[in-house]
Amino acid sequence: MWPSWWLWSLVSLCTADEFLDQAKRIMKNTPVIDGHNDLPWQLLKRFNNQLQNPKADLNNLADTHTNIPKLRAGYVGGQFWSAYTPCDTQNKDAVKRTMEQIDVIHRMCQKYPETFSCVTSSAGIRQAFLEGKVASLVGVEGGHSIDSSLGVLRALYHLGMRYMTLTHSCNTPWADNWLVDTGEDQAHSQGLSPFGKSVVREMNRLGILIDLAHVSVDTMKTVLKLSQAPVIFSHSSAYAKCRHQRNVPDDVLQMVNQTGSLVMVNFYNDYVSCNKKANLSQVADHLDYIKKVAGAGAVGFGGDFDGVERVPSGLEDVSKYPDLVAELLRRQWKEEEVKGALSENLLRVFEAVEKASNHMQTPEEEPIPLEMLEVSCRTIYxxxxxxxxxxxxxxxxxxxxxxxxxxxxxx
The missing domain is CATH 1.20.5 (Single alpha-helices involved in coiled-coils or other helix-helix interfaces)
Structure with a gap:
């Protein structure tokens, strides 16, 4: 007679395989769109964006969370690649650095056209799905990248930027970041300054997704009230499950529900478990919680792969998305809820942002007041x-x- 523990282990294994098979079946037709991946930052740090370096070959790239085989194994069909430049570039060369990171994303698409398709619209994402390619979009991480210029904002839009995170881990002259809520930074704009509000209006007009990852709670609430279109948190998790200020509190989750917005759950251990160690099940706990508070339409994936040093066991790289989807199915998520989290929720938000845009409307023009800027390294024409x-x-x-x-x- 078989020992009972062995039988239970066998049943558990077979059940896990059943859910994983179901996950892969769903993902063949509804691949994941991930909200935030920092592979371009790795390409800068390791190779100074020289894609012809043999070691930079994305088919064989080692020691990263992301390469082409891993993307294929993870059924990744859409990716917002982060055009990130650190806060120490603010008031220096942030615009130049950002443009270089946008450039390397475009060159990824040119070098690997069989894998990547650089797109700028929800329709482009759907077309890439049909072609079996990874729809590649530009997300600019940090409002310091526009150097407080509406003209630069518009120029980056024309270069393909389709979301901008209003701050990174520093204030801009017009928006407060999450460190204000920890006491490590002082609030300067009480969320958004008048110029910050004009940035939001111009993003609405252009059809740029507004990303509230990294901002203060006051900034979150101000934008959610002001924006004429849904917004995203491209890589944030639930504060109630891990009391880290980078996560989204319940009252903001309720506003997310009311505005049809989206929280794309971050996989960084410190935001998942508030510890250096975390596991896949704890990530699923965040997804469960956001679904409970903000609704199934508010959930997405924003792994932050290649931008963090610690990821959960079971989610070691981008190939592991099917395992997370299998866990949601095991937790009795309905198939339509899973499809929503994979890509349909993001597509709905993106389409709403596109619909709310109006390129015929007069652009915002009033510049930020000079006294709000550091002028030591800039001209004042x-x-x-x-x-x-x-x-x-x-x-x-x-x-x-x-x-x-x-x-x-x-x-």
Whole structure:
């Protein structure tokens, strides 16, 4: 007679295989769209964006969460690649660095056309699905990348940017980041400044997804009230399951539900378990919780692969998405709910953002006030005739020069 523990183990294994088979069947027709992957950052750090380097071959790229075989195994059909530049580029070369990261994403599509299709619309994603390619979109991670310029925002849109995270882990002159809620940073905009609100309106007008990962709770709430289209959290989890300020609190999840917005769950251990170790089941707990509070239409995946150093056991790289989907099925998620989390929720939000856009509407034009900027490394063309602060600075400079000349005359 078989030992009972062995029989239960066999039943569990067979059941797991059944759910995994079901997950793969679903994902063949409804592949995952992931909200955030930092492979471009790895290409910069390791190869200075030189894709012709043999070691940078995405078919064989080692020691990363992402390469082409892993994407195929994970049934990844859509990916927002992060055009990320760190906060220390703010007021320096952030725009240049961001454009270089957008460039390397485009060159990925050019170098591997059989795998990647660079797209800029929900229709483009659906077409890539039909062609069996990974729909590749640009997500700019951090509002410092536009250097407080509406013109740069529009230029990045024309280069293919389809979401922008309003802050990274630093304030911009017009929006507060999540470290304000920990006390490590001071609030400067109480969420959004008047210029920050014009950024949101211009993103709505253009049809850019507004990403609230990394922002303060006040910024989340201000944007959710202001935006004329649903927004996303491209890589955030549920605060109730892990009390980390990068996660989304319940009152904001309720606003997500009311606005038809989307939370794409992050796999970083520190945001999953509030610990250095985490597992796949705990990620599923976040997905369960967001579904419970904000609804099944509010759930997505935003793994943060290749942007973090610690990922859960069972979710070691992008090939493991079917295992997470199998876990949701084991937890009795309905097939339509699973399809929503995989890609249909993101497509719905993206289509709503596109529908709300209006390129015939007059663009936002009023620049950020000069006094809100650090001016040591920038010119001030255009402000000289319009900014009171410029005249004040000019008067101060003139007075200083006059005083210096006076003392020189006394010598």
């Amino acid at each position: 255009g402000y000289s005739s319009a900014s009171p602060s410029f005249h004040q600075q000019s008067g101060t400079l003139l007075a200083s020069l006059s005083l210096s000349l006076f003392f020189l005359c006394l010598l």
